[in-house]
Structure formats: C-alpha cells, structure tokens
Amino acid sequence: MKLYSTNNKSLKISFKEAVFNSFPTDKGLYMPVKIPQISEEFLQNITKCSLQEIALEAASSLIGEDIPKQDLKNIVEDAINFEVPLVSLYDQLGVLELFHGPSLAFKDFGARFMSRIMSYLSNSKDKTLDILVATSGDTGGAVALGFLGVKGTRVTILYPKGKVSEIQKQQLTTNGQNIRALEVEGTFDDCQAMVKEAFNDAELNSRFRLTSANSINIARLIPQTFYYIYAYAQAKRNNKNNIVFVVPSGNFGNIGAGLLAYKMGLPVKHFIAATNVNDTVPQYLKKGLYTPKPSIQTLSNAMDVGNPSNWVRIMDLFDNNIENIRKTISAYSYTDEDTLIGINELYEKYKYIACPHTAVAYLAAKNHFNPLNYTIFLSTAHPCKFIDVYPKNLKDKIEIPEQVKQLEKKKSLAHSLKNNFSDFKDFLLSN
Numbered sequence: 166m167k168l169y170s171t172n173n174k175s176l177k178i179s180f181k182e183a184v185f186n187s188f189p190t191d192k193g194l195y196m197p198v199k200i201p202q203i204s205e206e207f208l209q210n211i212t213k214c215s216l217q218e219i220a221l222e223a224a225s226s227l228i229g230e231d232i233p234k235q236d237l238k239n240i241v242e243d244a245i246n247f248e249v250p251l252v253s254l255y256d257q258l259g260v261l262e263l264f265h266g267p268s269l270a271f272k273d274f275g276a277r278f279m280s281r282i283m284s285y286l287s288n289s290k291d292k293t294l295d296i297l298v299a300t301s302g303d304t305g306g307a308v309a310l311g312f313l314g315v316k317g318t319r320v321t322i323l324y325p326k327g328k329v330s331e332i333q334k335q336q337l338t339t340n341g342q343n344i345r346a347l348e349v350e351g352t353f354d355d356c357q358a359m360v361k362e363a364f365n366d367a368e369l370n371s372r373f374r375l376t377s378a379n380s381i382n383i384a385r386l387i388p389q390t391f392y393y394i395y396a397y398a399q400a401k402r403n404n405k406n407n408i409v410f411v412v413p414s415g416n417f418g419n420i421g422a423g424l425l426a427y428k429m430g431l432p433v434k435h436f437i438a439a440t441n442v443n444d445t446v447p448q449y450l451k452k453g454l455y456t457p458k459p460s461i462q463t464l465s466n467a468m469d470v471g472n473p474s475n476w477v478r479i480m481d482l483f484d485n486n487i488e489n490i491r492k493t494i495s496a497y498s499y500t501d502e503d504t505l506i507g508i509n510e511l512y513e514k515y516k517y518i519a520c521p522h523t524a525v526a527y528l529a530a531k532n533h534f535n536p537l538n539y540t541i542f543l544s545t546a547h548p549c550k551f552i553d554v555y556p557k558n559l560k561d562k563i564e565i566p567e568q569v570k571q572l573e574k575k576k577s578l579a580h581s582l583k584n585n586f587s588d589f590k591d592f593l594l595s596n
C-alpha cells in the first residue's frame with residue numbers, strides 16, 4: 166500500500182511509514198494512492214461470508230503486500246473477535262451495533278487492529294513507541310485497552326476536563342502500566358491541536374518515537390471499513406436493497422471509513438452524517454463555507470468536535486468538489502433536546518435503548534426516510550457509558566456489563582494539564 170498526503174499528492178510513502186509517522190509534516194492526512202476494488206465475485210458471495218472473512222478481504226486488498234495474508238489473518242482474527250449484529254427495528258430500518266467490544270464503543274475496531282499492526286511492524290530493537298491520543302470520550306478508552314501491557318509502547322491520552330462521562334473517565338484514567346492520562350483544561354479540539362503540534366515539534370521528535378492512535382492514523386480507518394461491508398452482507402442476507410448508512414459523526418473518521426468502502430465499490434445508495442450542535446459539516450454542505458468553530462458541550466459528548474480531522478480525507482475522496490459530495494452525503498444536526506426525544510422515541514416505539522450518539526443518528530434516519538431504501542443507523546456505544554443522560558425509567562433498564570462494574574473499584578491516575586502546548590511538551594520531556 167502506498168500513500169500520499171492530501172496536501173502533497175506527489176509524495177509516496179509506505180504503509181509502515183504512515184502507521185508510525187501518522188501525521189504528515191505538511192499537515193495533510195495520508196490517503197491510499199490507489200483504492201482497490203472489491204471484486205464482483207466477492208460481492209456475489211458476500212452473504213456467505215463471516216465478519217472475519219470480510220475483514221481479511223478488505224484489509225488485504227487495502228494493505229496489499231506489506232503484510233503477508235496469513236499474518237494479516239491472524240491479526241484480524243485476534244483483533245475483531247466480537248459480534249456486530251444488525252438489529253432490525255422494522256422492515257426498512259436497522260441498527261448496526263458496534264459496541265460489543267471490550268471498551269463498549271465502535272473504537273475497539275480501530276484500536277485493537279492498530280495495536281496489533283503496530284506490534285507486528287515494530288522491531289524489537291526500536292525505541293519505545295510513544296502513542297499520543299486526544300479523546301472526547303471513547304477513543305481514549307479503546308486505545309488504552311488495545312495497548313495495555315503491549316511491550317515497547319507507551320500511551321499518553323489527553324481528554325477535556327469535565328467533558329467526558331464518568332465511565333469514560335474511569336476507562337481512561339484507571340489503567341496504569343504503560344497508559345498515562347492527562348486531564349486538560351480545555352476542549353477536545355484543544356487536546357487534538359496539542360497532539361498535532363507535538364508531531365511537528367523537532368525536539369519532541371528527536372527525543373521520542375511519536376505516533377498517533379487517533380483516526381488521523383490510516384491504521385484506524387482500515388478496520389472501520391470492515392463493519393460497513395459486513396452490514397451490507399447482513400442486509401443482503403435479508404434481501405434488502407438501496408442501503409443508506411446513517412453515521413453519528415464528530416471527527417468524521419467513522420463515516421470516512423464508510424466512504425472509503427464505498428469508493429472500493431461497496432454498493433451503498435447514500436450516506437448521512439448526523440451531528441449534534443457541533444455542526445461544522447452540515448453547515449458546510451448547506452452553505453458551501455467550511456468554518457470550524459470551538460466545540461460546544463453536549464449530551465453526545467464524543468461528537469463534540471468543532472474542527473473534524475477527517476473532513477480533508479472526505480474532501481479528497483470526492484476530488485474536493487462539494488457538488489460530488491452532496492450527491493453522496495447528506496448531513497443533519499440536532500440539539501440535546503432533540504437527542505432526548507430520539508432516545509425516548511426509540512424506547513417507546515421499539516423498546517430499544519440507544520446511547521445519545523446513536524439517538525442523533527436515529528433522528529437523521531427519520532429525517533431522510535424513504536420507504537424504497539433500507540436505512541441502517543450505526544449504534545456507536547453502549548448506553549451504560551452515558552447513564553446520567555437517561556430518565557429514571559430507562560436508567561433502571563440499562564444493563565451494566567461486568568467490566569464496567571470492575572472500573573468503580575479502581576483508582577483514577579490522571580495528571581492535570583493547562584491548555585497550552587508548552588506545558589504538554591514539558592510533561593512529555595520530564596516524564
């Protein structure tokens with residue numbers, strides 16, 4: 166697999182380089198030079214394929230010769246070892262549950278695949294790999310679990326103080342070992358900006374072997390294509406056509422992966438990005454002006470992103486042409502009030518308890534409803550991660566998984582950090 170930077174198409178680097186130097190110095194993002202096509206034969210037989218078979222096919226066609234197929238098979242089987250059910254709410258509406266991994270959010274696909282890819286590509290003589298992560302809530306927890314105890318790695322997670330849920334905070338801060346958590350007096354966008362600045366800091370780069378576990382890293386995006394293809398297979402098994410995906414969106418890595426699968430030839434009729442009031446992309450598609458703004462705190466906290474990293478990748482996939490994008494992607498945004506209505510309605514109508522992010526996607530699915538389509542909205546996290554959001558009648562019905570109960574007994578180990586890069590740099594240099 167060869168990759169270019171969205172800011173420099175003449176650059177051609179290897180998959181390994183892109184994984185370990187996740188953020189190009191020109192501040193673009195890496196994209197595949199050639200997008201492989203899913204074969205007609207594979208699509209014809211897709212209903213017979215398991216998630217792992219689909220994952221292997223997608224990963225090997227994207228990564229190519231950089232990892233031999235048998236090794237990739239082992240990686241895929243070890244990383245993607247949980248269920249991804251497509252639950253039918255009614256004839257034309259399904260919900261794809263992506264939260265059955267260890268951290269209870271869709272981030273487990275990216276984090277688990279990436280940790281294994283990094284271990285595989287690392288050399289035992291290499292310097293410790295310092296992995297920096299900015300999180301608005303879920304990425305950090307998944308990356309912490311994905312890398313906990315992995316030899317030769319150290320993870321530093323930056324999260325915004327007071328803006329993640331209690332369970333997310335426990336997942337981020339109680340790990341110890343090779344995982345450090347920094348509680349930043351700022352927003353997710355501030356955390357993300359500090360991490361990106363670190364990748365461009367000469368002193369830090371000479372001292373440490375830095376890489377990112379955010380979705381700016383191409384190794385995060387590849388495994389997120391798997392579940393779109395698998396959802397398509399499950400829908401086809403049920404004789405569904407005209408598939409529309411509705412994706413709750415913040416940093417746009419999730420929908421970015423879906424669009425990559427689409428460009429690989431996955432027959433999808435339309436994509437819908439659903440956001441909370443952090444509506445930079447819906448506003449862009451409406452008005453044609455891309456105006457990132459400071460993030461606003463909402464009930465769907467993991468989507469509180471004012472300047473979504475992956476939008477440049479999506480622009481790149483559509484030749485930076487807004488008309489092309491509008492043909493394939495629609496976008497809607499919702500307030501917290503709407504989100505609560507969505508949560509209640511999903512329960513009243515279908516006895517389905519959704520996390521706030523998923524409820525935002527449900528609302529967009531309703532807005533864009535067409536009875537000729539089969540609409541799949543993505544359920545990105547387990548509702549227990551946001552227990553304080555629910556009214557009492559629903560709260561009591563949410564099952565708390567064992568791994569969450571265990572977190573309560575653990576001590577938080579976070580360090581406080583002011584919202585400025587020099588303090589972050591000092592922390593890295595002195596710890």
Ligand SMILES: Cc1ncc(COP(=O)(O)O)c(C=O)c1O
Binds near residue numbers: 303413522
């Ligand atoms: C539960 C949940 N839903 C949706 C999103 C948004 O996904 P993305 O940032 O890839 O757009 C996130 C954060 O990534 C999340 O944790």
Ligand SMILES: N[C@@H](CCOP(=O)(O)O)C(=O)O
Binds near residue numbers: 300302303381416
């Ligand atoms: N919503 C994310 C924000 C970081 O996104 P990423 O996909 O770029 O890692 C989170 O939960 O942290």
